[in-house]
Amino acid sequence: MTVRAIRLFGDPVLRSPSDAVGDIDDGVRSLVQDLLDTVELPGRAGVAAPQIGVGLRAFSYNIDGDIGYILNPVLVEVRGDAEPVGEGCLSVPGLWHDALRHPWARVVGIDLDGEEVVLEGDGLLAQALQHETDHLDGRLFLDRLPPETRRVAMREVRESDWF
Template identity: 70%
Template sequence: MPERPIRLFGDPVLKTVSTPVEQIDDRVRALVDDLLDSVRMPGRAGVAASQIGVNLRAFSYNVDGEVGYILNPEIVEVSGDKELIDEGCLSVPGLWHKTPRHPFARVRGIDLDGNEMELSGTGLMAQALQHETDHLDGLLYLDRLEKAERRVAMRQVRESDWF
């Protein structure tokens, strides 16, 4: 399947808490294929199902040449003091802002066979795990910004040509 169009800031699906995957069927397998195809595009570290308009708890990632997915991810561990990291989002194109993120994150979920799996990492992987899980919880990185930075970001959104 080709990559799916990315939903942009303002689309209600991006502010909706995603429903857990309860049954792994052909629809969920097709979703994972779409997520993997969508994340393989240049410059993408992750794509959440909500970003392609599907309200299910799943995301794909593409970090340091490793491409994969996880269903029903939940953050089970973060560590280290939050650091301000330049962050952007496919759903908020062209904007980058200093976002507080933990330097380590671990998520737990399942694969397409229903087997429990974990993903963890530091650096870009930690950032992606936190960012994509936020999407599934109905949050955008803009929601994590410190107050002054958020004011600037929201002005930039309003002035953007895509909003």
């Protein structure tokens, strides 16, 4: 089991759009296993490859004990108006703010066999799908905060003991 260290706000990999996974080789299989091992820890709903220092489009999820992964995910549909939902991020530890998220989402990608994977749902799953695909596009949940809340969050980051 390889639980990888989480990259923190300020690391350039978190702000860089991820490359698509090409050939599915041993390196990609190892990445998926690391993502799964890393998301299994308590309190984790998802881990994107950039959060463990890999600039590829892949993430794992752990929603109500359902653990899985997806390669080359694309957020293809959201439903409902974006609304404020309490959210945090492993890459910005200790912060919790209301980010704007749609109540339902669908992501399409592939698995290690190249077969299509469709993940869709509401609640925490919808939030995680949006959050993790944002990571793959070089965005953090801080970018989804209203301006005044973002100012407060950035002050919290600057004053944190990990920054």
